[in-house]
Amino acid sequence: MKEKIGCLIAFFLIPLFIYAQQIKDVEVKRERVFTGEGLYGYMNGGADLYLEYGVYKLTARDLIYKGEEYMLEIYELPSPEDAFGIYSLHVFKCMRADTLGCIDCLSTYQLQRVSGNKYISLVFPTGSAVARNEADSLLRLFVSENEEKPAIPDILDIKEPLSGNLKFARGKLSASNVQSSLFNLLDGVKIKALWHLSGKATRENRALIYPEDKVNIKLIKSRIPDEDVLMTGENYIFIKCREEESPAQNSSPFGF
Incomplete structure (x- = not known):
């Protein structure tokens, strides 16, 4: 809610x-x-x-x-x-x-x-x-x-601070800005939304993806190892994202 x-x-x-x-x-x-x-x-x-x-x-x-x-x-x-x-x-x-x-x-x-x-x-x-x-x-x-407040899915189980730890994307362009590896993963995939949780301590990022339909969920599953699928539901897939963020992305004191 x-x-x-x-x-x-x-x-x-x-x-x-x-x-x-x-x-x-x-x-x-x-x-x-x-x-x-x-x-x-x-x-x-x-x-x-x-x-x-x-x-x-x-x-x-x-x-x-x-x-x-x-x-x-x-x-x-x-x-x-x-x-x-x-x-x-x-x-x-x-x-x-x-x-x-x-x-x-x-x-x-x-x-x-x-x-x-x-x-x-x-x-x-x-x-x-x-x-x-x-x-x-x-x-x-x-x-x-x-x-x-933004409605954050319970499955993410994230506590504050949100800033710097949680990101939200609406499509392929914003998803690739969240993490570059998502660009190829989502090639040809239609999504409604994507939440990205940084794993700074474990070096294992996670993504909660809401594709448009089950066909697109299956397409995502076919592109990643089975062990990277954490959970699936009627309208989502929760996965591991192993690529680390590039340090160069965090070099500017400005937010643009």
Whole structure:
């Protein structure tokens, strides 16, 4: 079941652009809104991944808050799972993760968060301690209260923190970003969703795959050793993924 998340830095929903203009210490220098394939004009080729998750609106703002510059992006998606999916592919080396009841990741230059069906990225280019320390207070102006958490299957048996340990994919493109070996495994396979659980301690990653039908489940089973199949059901297959993540993927302090 989907739960409500009582993120302690929550704020009350009102028109965000109008409100931010009225808040002391906040200056909105520019606001842009992109919908659907309009994302291509903003991302220079990176939009395909976001569109696979169903992003239907992006609001981008350039802000000045207490003398520091910030870039705020709010992506709106069909579900909390999709918002978590985009988020999960962009979090690396968190200085702080999943605090105060939130799904979030603070790094040197960026604070990222999942808020219901929204993926939120707040970048502070200076990377200063002042900008980093003020990021939470700025973001609380744009985050709503009591949003739904992503519905995580019980079979994964994962405990917090989720950030950095769990990923969610919607198709072949996002799955290959989760783990490169999945690209070949899912070649020609139609899937609805995929959860990937990192096995940092055991070096054995796992994937819970929801194919479109039983034919696609059988196709996946035919491509892996029997001992790599952990469990199957009417609409899923739970498998081992032996390939380790590439260290190069975790080298950037940014989430993009």
